[in-house]
Amino acid sequence: MAHVVTFVSGLLFALGLGISQMTQPQKITNFLNFIGDWDPSLLLVMAGASGVYFITHQVILRRPAPVMGQRFQLPTRREIDRPLIMGAALFGIGWGMVGFCPGPALASIVTGNESVMIFVLAMGVGMYAFEVLDVRFSMEPDGGAGLLPRQPAGKI
């Protein structure tokens, strides 16, 4: 029961995406393609979200534990390694090509739009394939969201 509270976070997340129109791929590509007809909206979405989180996370982390758990589970790794750079670069290319990242794509499934379906399916296949084909890189199987033992140095 306890963990279903994350439903509220997902719901609010989707509403924020919709209100800021980040569900519309053109808003993303018109931001990234800054030599075209530039739309800086995404910058303000990031500023609004980061501004709020910058303050709230400091207040929340003063608590000994979250409401529904034993402890906070934040990423602890600090090293800038090749998978981080290569992964971010590949993600960016896919993001810039059509203007979708995982959040808006998932929230838009409900439109029944064929391209959205293809995108989400391919994204799932990509995630799964990566983990199956190259386990060496999947050092954070939940994308850095969970608590993991520290990797021994030099294992990358």
Place this chain on the structure above:
Amino acid sequence: MENFTPVSALIGGMIIGLAASLMLFLNGRICGVSGIFGGLLHFNKGETLWRFSFVAGLLCGGVLLLLYHPQSMAINIPYSGPTVMLAGLLVGIGTRMGSGCTSGHGICGVSRLAPRSLIATGVFLASGSIAAIAVNQFMGGQA
């Protein structure tokens, strides 16, 4: 810049920030959509329900938007099936390899001033711009 929507962008962004704060407050986790969704692709006791609930919330939010703010869900993707598929694959592989996407790195990580997230965000903004410019300026938006 006639498409610039500063007010709705700022308000929507702050709501996203609140959603991420709620995830931290209630569940003690980073609100990274790629990580949460990726973790659903294989069952893991104690790890599946909260992820599933978050994604269900995202979808229900999508339904509310369809009902009450339909213009935000009027999605027009002028690209061919193979292009969309390739983009999806790259996003899937890239977010797992790089341990995050626009939410986990771009919002949560940047706000926490996490060095990995600051670097990742810079990299995907740069490669995303290159891709968007290539598709829209040099291929006429027809990929």
